[in-house]
Amino acid sequence: MTDETTLHAIMTQLGAKARVAARQLAIASRDMKDEALRAAAAAIRNRAAVILSANAQDVAEAEANGTSKAFLDRLLLNDARLEAIAKAIEDVVTLADPVGRVLAEWTQPNGLRFERVATPLGVIGVIFESRPNVTADAGALCLKSGNAAILRAGSDSFRTSSAIADAMRQGLGRAGIPQDAIQLVPVKDRDAVGMMLKGLDGAIDVIVPRGGKSLVARVQDEARVPVFAHLEGICHVYVHAKADLAMAERIVVNAKLRRTGVCGAAETLLIDRAIAATHLRPLLNALREKGCAIRGDADVVAIDSHASLATEEDWRTEYLDAIIAVKLVENLDDAIHHIATYGSHHTDSIITDDADAARRFLAEVDSAIVLHNASTQFADGGEFGFGAEIGIATGKMHARGPVGVEQLTSFNYRVHGTGQIRP
Amino acid sequence: MTDETTLHAIMTQLGAKARVAARQLAIASRDMKDEALRAAAAAIRNRAAVILSANAQDVAEAEANGTSKAFLDRLLLNDARLEAIAKAIEDVVTLADPVGRVLAEWTQPNGLRFERVATPLGVIGVIFESRPNVTADAGALCLKSGNAAILRAGSDSFRTSSAIADAMRQGLGRAGIPQDAIQLVPVKDRDAVGMMLKGLDGAIDVIVPRGGKSLVARVQDEARVPVFAHLEGICHVYVHAKADLAMAERIVVNAKLRRTGVCGAAETLLIDRAIAATHLRPLLNALREKGCAIRGDADVVAIDSHASLATEEDWRTEYLDAIIAVKLVENLDDAIHHIATYGSHHTDSIITDDADAARRFLAEVDSAIVLHNASTQFADGGEFGFGAEIGIATGKMHARGPVGVEQLTSFNYRVHGTGQIRP
Numbered sequence A, B: 001m002t003d004e005t006t007l008h009a010i011m012t013q014l015g016a017k018a019r020v021a022a023r024q025l026a027i028a029s030r031d032m033k034d035e036a037l038r039a040a041a042a043a044i045r046n047r048a049a050v051i052l053s054a055n056a057q058d059v060a061e062a063e064a065n066g067t068s069k070a071f072l073d074r075l076l077l078n079d080a081r082l083e084a085i086a087k088a089i090e091d092v093v094t095l096a097d098p099v100g101r102v103l104a105e106w107t108q109p110n111g112l113r114f115e116r117v118a119t120p121l122g123v124i125g126v127i128f129e130s131r132p133n134v135t136a137d138a139g140a141l142c143l144k145s146g147n148a149a150i151l152r153a154g155s156d157s158f159r160t161s162s163a164i165a166d167a168m169r170q171g172l173g174r175a176g177i178p179q180d181a182i183q184l185v186p187v188k189d190r191d192a193v194g195m196m197l198k199g200l201d202g203a204i205d206v207i208v209p210r211g212g213k214s215l216v217a218r219v220q221d222e223a224r225v226p227v228f229a230h231l232e233g234i235c236h237v238y239v240h241a242k243a244d245l246a247m248a249e250r251i252v253v254n255a256k257l258r259r260t261g262v263c264g265a266a267e268t269l270l271i272d273r274a275i276a277a278t279h280l281r282p283l284l285n286a287l288r289e290k291g292c293a294i295r296g297d298a299d300v301v302a303i304d305s306h307a308s309l310a311t312e313e314d315w316r317t318e319y320l321d322a323i324i325a326v327k328l329v330e331n332l333d334d335a336i337h338h339i340a341t342y343g344s345h346h347t348d349s350i351i352t353d354d355a356d357a358a359r360r361f362l363a364e365v366d367s368a369i370v371l372h373n374a375s376t377q378f379a380d381g382g383e384f385g386f387g388a389e390i391g392i393a394t395g396k397m398h399a400r401g402p403v404g405v406e407q408l409t410s411f412n413y414r415v416h417g418t419g420q421i422r423p
Helices: A004-026 A030-046 A048-064 A069-075 A079-094 A133-144 A155-174 A191-197 A213-222 A245-257 A273-289 A298-303 A312-316 A332-342 A355-364 B004-026 B030-046 B048-064 B069-075 B079-094 B133-144 B155-174 B191-197 B213-222 B245-257 B273-289 B298-303 B312-316 B332-342 B355-364
Strands: A102-107 A113-120 A123-128 A148-152 A182-184 A206-210 A235-239 A266-272 A293-296 A323-329 A347-351 A369-374 A391-393 A401-403 A409-420 B102-107 B113-120 B123-128 B148-152 B182-184 B206-210 B235-239 B266-272 B293-296 B323-329 B347-351 B369-374 B391-393 B401-403 B409-420
Touching: A004 A113, A004 A123, A004 A148, A004 A182, A004 A191, A030 A048, A030 A079, A030 A133, A030 A155, A048 A069, A048 A079, A048 A155, A069 A155, A079 A133, A123 A133, A123 A191, A133 A148, A133 A155, A133 A182, A133 A206, A148 A191, A155 A182, A191 A213, A206 A213, A235 A245, A235 A273, A235 A332, A245 A266, A245 A273, A245 A347, A245 A369, A245 B409, A266 A273, A266 A332, A273 A293, A273 A298, A273 A323, A293 A298, A298 A323, A312 A323, A312 A332, A323 A332, A332 A355, A347 A355, A355 A369, A409 B245, B004 B113, B004 B123, B004 B148, B004 B182, B004 B191, B030 B048, B030 B079, B030 B133, B030 B155, B048 B069, B048 B079, B048 B155, B069 B155, B079 B133, B123 B133, B123 B191, B133 B148, B133 B155, B133 B182, B133 B206, B148 B191, B155 B182, B191 B213, B206 B213, B235 B245, B235 B273, B235 B332, B245 B266, B245 B273, B245 B347, B245 B369, B266 B273, B266 B332, B273 B293, B273 B298, B273 B323, B293 B298, B298 B323, B312 B323, B312 B332, B323 B332, B332 B355, B347 B355, B355 B369
Parallel strands: A123 A148, A123 A206, A148 A182, A235 A266, A235 A347, A266 A323, A293 A323, A347 A369, A369 B409, A409 B369, B123 B148, B123 B206, B148 B182, B235 B266, B235 B347, B266 B323, B293 B323, B347 B369
Antiparallel strands: A102 A113, A113 A409, A391 A401, B102 B113, B113 B409, B391 B401
């Protein structure tokens, strides 16, 4: 533990350094930023031994603390995973520079020419848990978008994240970009998170939390600066009366089971009552064959006795597991109403051959991502063509859905005059 | 005073009604919304006697409380001002519908077609002080952008705002739009503001404060939902070495004195030392002739003995009055540095004939609005061509600069598939 005065001094200094770096980074050319990213990737490869040794210590400590196998697997690095981290940084190089894009341009009758131009947000605070690759991913995305990053790694991956951040900073310095463009909080104190959430005296422009429910809850409660919030992904697939059964089967199985632990995994299946007789059992059997447990409402259980009875809580649950809640709905309106009541405004899909029903679903379901005849597992920046993402936002302010480099920018208005004054 | 349990019940119900109205409003057509706005304007005209009588009571009470003449003038309505309020609502009718705009559209190699489409934000909480016209302006802008509004009027204009809101709601009902699209907080309790700032159990998506520093400070401190913050407008005019003197004089006088009480009024004048001998005195004389007091740094006072000496505090002060702080700077970098140190990221202007200097100023000054050879008083949604604005945002998230109907929208991604599943 660091005493409070020292911690405050450390964090305030991090914030001040980030602001200075952000001002320099905001006007750095694409070439400079890309060179810095390439140098950071090279430095990670050059320092592989140091990083892997730091990781071995983190893993040994986590093992001694009796953490779960799944947790250890997320924490563990090896040559291949480290190479993937370096490669991911180089992938960010290939993305277009989001800064300086002219988003709109117009001229007023008085001759003033207006441009709306993308600018960096400034300083981004990223708070994450055990995955060490986030250090590199988040640092690279922030840098590409002209933002300074203050990264707060989970204490379990502290040594690994420090080693990765050190390597990246070395690369940055070599490329003439201020090293403080990427800073890792150098202490494990949980109070450091609280200070970041209060913005470090105005130094932090936005917080990106990457972690489980307890982190998100803390951020919701304590943050005094804007947050790219990712709440739950209670995603629905709605099989409409006019759905093709084979397509519905394929999409439902993929949406639920391709990967159950991702936020875009389907958690609830809604099926129109009109097709329950023909569609329900084949869909449930297809899921069950792949190992999925079914929790249905009374109508579903009446048709399929293998299903257990869902409780009210099931409609609000993000299982992140091979479990699905299934409900019969009366029609499109009922489905939309269910999603409005229980959903999390993340990702929802309708399966139908009826273009009007699809249009209404896409227009009326207020979620970041709404799909027609496609799997909810497409909720991913890469699948959108955004390149890497720092997360998926479920709020409606600024960024919504996948947060890639474009979403990490703000904008300003640049007004070109010839001496105009306002009457 | 309303007791806490009752107040909580009232506010929770406001929030719940707003959410229901917001869902209906989100899918209302442009025609329906415009008809509702026209009906609201008509209802205000029809109920002029009721509104003016309510206003007379507010004014009488304010007079009895000994409030200032400026305050009374902001509060007072008459036939002409009420007509202007109705007309302003009709002006909003003429604006294009910001909802449903396709902001981007692309297709991925797997055939998925993506659209990014503008959607309403949901429920907007507007907290304002004595100007009764804000009731109508804010209500109309929120409605046009498909958002439900919860309006909290200052207690001094409570009767007037209630009468205006009642009239508008009557108009909405007649046009088939839910009346709860516009709700006024029906109690004067200041605790109601605190509840709104906490979001009314998730009912409020964003808060727009319209008021002085004490309101803004309270919002900064207490808000747990996103805010379109308007901090100070410490706006700079920088007269660069290559400035045309006549143009500089015209712009500086307009920027400072056209209206001193608006947020886009210039507060600080920066002048390159290289042109101090030729430009400083004419600029200061032009300001002084129009009644402006000058506070200069030591170098300025040495050249112009009529100026009083500025203190450190002056560079950070939003006078909103006929006072200007004046400083000699070494060059463009020094000017940019001064603005970064003391500015409020609102609106700043450079006067120069040097295109490179202008380009650098516009790219490197991190303010919502940066101008070249034009007055800072153009910081206004109407001057931008946005139509009416609900305010000017000085934050960098979501909206920045004038907040018109487009800025009151969010977006979502609508993905059109033909059965795609994610590999």
